[in-house]
Amino acid sequence: MRENKHHVPETVERSLDSTLESVDSAEELALGLAERAGFDDDDLMKIGMAVRESMVNAVVHGNRYNANKKVHFSVTHAAETLTIRVADEGEGFDVESLPDPLAPENLMRTSGRGIFLIRSFMDEFDIRRRERGGMEMTLVKNKGSR
Amino acid sequence: MSVKLNTRQVGDVSVVDVAGRITLGEGSSALRDALRDLINKNQKKILLNLGEVNYIDSSGIGELVSGFTTVTNSGGNLKLLNLNKRVKDLLQITKLYTVFDVHEDEAGAIRSF
Numbered sequence: 001m002r003e004n005k006h007h008v009p010e011t012v013e014r015s016l017d018s019t020l021e022s023v024d025s026a027e028e029l030a031l032g033l034a035e036r037a038g039f040d041d042d043d044l045m046k047i048g049m050a051v052r053e054s055m056v057n058a059v060v061h062g063n064r065y066n067a068n069k070k071v072h073f074s075v076t077h078a079a080e081t082l083t084i085r086v087a088d089e090g091e092g093f094d095v096e097s098l099p100d101p102l103a104p105e106n107l108m109r110t111s112g113r114g115i116f117l118i119r120s121f122m123d124e125f126d127i128r129r130r131e132r133g134g135m136e137m138t139l140v141k142n143k144g145s146r
Numbered sequence: 147m148s149v150k151l152n153t154r155q156v157g158d159v160s161v162v163d164v165a166g167r168i169t170l171g172e173g174s175s176a177l178r179d180a181l182r183d184l185i186n187k188n189q190k191k192i193l194l195n196l197g198e199v200n201y202i203d204s205s206g207i208g209e210l211v212s213g214f215t216t217v218t219n220s221g222g223n224l225k226l227l228n229l230n231k232r233v234k235d236l237l238q239i240t241k242l243y244t245v246f247d248v249h250e251d252e253a254g255a256i257r258s259f
Contacts, residue, residue: 020171045232052203056170102241108215110208113240117204120239 009078010036016055016071018063018088023055030075030084037077039143046121047082047141051075053114054086054137062088062134080143087136092129149173149199151180159191159256160184161227165198168206177206181213181224190222191259195252197228207240214246223247227255 012029016022030051034044055071063069069089076083099106101113119125124140149166162180167173184192194213196202202210210226217224225247229237237243249255 023170049203052169056203056205060170107241107245108211110212110215111204113204113207116240117236 009076011074011076013072013074016073018059018065018067018069018071020056020059022059022071022073023052026055026071026073026086027051029073030082033075033077034082034141037082037143039082039141043141043143043145047084050118050121050139050141051084051086053118054084054139057114057137058086058088058090058135061093062090064090066090082141082143084139084141085136086139087130088134089132090134092133092135095127149176151176153180153184156252156256159193159259160189161193161195161252161256163195163198167201168199168209169201169203170205174205174209177209177213181216185216185220185222190217190220192217192222192224193227193249193252193255193259194224195227196233197230199230199233202233202236207236207242210246211242223259225249225255225258227252 010033012033014029016025027048031044031048034047039047058071059065063071072087074085098115099112101109101116106112115127118139122139123142123145126138128136130136149164149168149172152163154161164177168177181192214224227249229248234243237246249258
């Protein structure tokens with residue numbers, strides 16, 4: 001079902017446990033809203049993958065599966081844009097220190113492609129340290145962008 | 147839905163039919179176990195049929211790379227068969243498509259070993 005152009009922005013927000021089940025939950029929430037917003041199958045696939053990668057990053061590398069730490073997840077649909085935020089409570093890391101997964105010396109590494117894939121699938125991507133510790137990622141997908 | 151693996155022997159080539167999702171957790175570890183099992187049985191020619199794989203994440207890609215390296219280092223060959231568009235696109239944007247020997251036809255893939 002298509003939304004009309006003057007719809008009210010819709011936001012779904014959750015505080016999720018640091019488990020792989022939360023990765024599935026976040027993907028379902030994001031895809032549910034994206035589908036209602038009228039994103040096509042190709043976009044849904046890209047959004048789903050980007051959400052999974054960002055959640056895996058938060059659960060595994062950020063919170064390190066710590067049961068006392070949460071992943072703060074939100075997805076908002078406004079106008080023609082879907083905005084997803086994923087924040088962890090981990091130690092945080094220096095984004096500049098991430099190795100380029102396309103560099104010849106890194107091609108055969110078995111990890112380190114998650115953030116590269118998020119950037120590839122979304123129209124806008126931002127990652128920054130949170131004031132309270134941990135990292136926050138913002139992912140934006142515009143309808144019919146590519 | 148997770149991953150399902152079935153290994154069959156065609157001549158001296160071990161064909162691993164993979165179906166479902168190769169993602170962090172069960173999907174990746176099942177593939178890792180299957181490849182390790184074949185290496186332990188001294189199988190040198192391994193063809194991964196990904197025709198029924200509908201989803202793969204960065205962890206799954208890492209597992210394919212790991213499998214390729216492990217098989218190669220043990221003196222064997224690991225090749226890929228029947229990539230769907232999504233998996234092919236993923237390997238292309240990660241520049242891994244040319245690293246793997248990718249085939250679209252099983253008989254041809256088996257002859258290529």
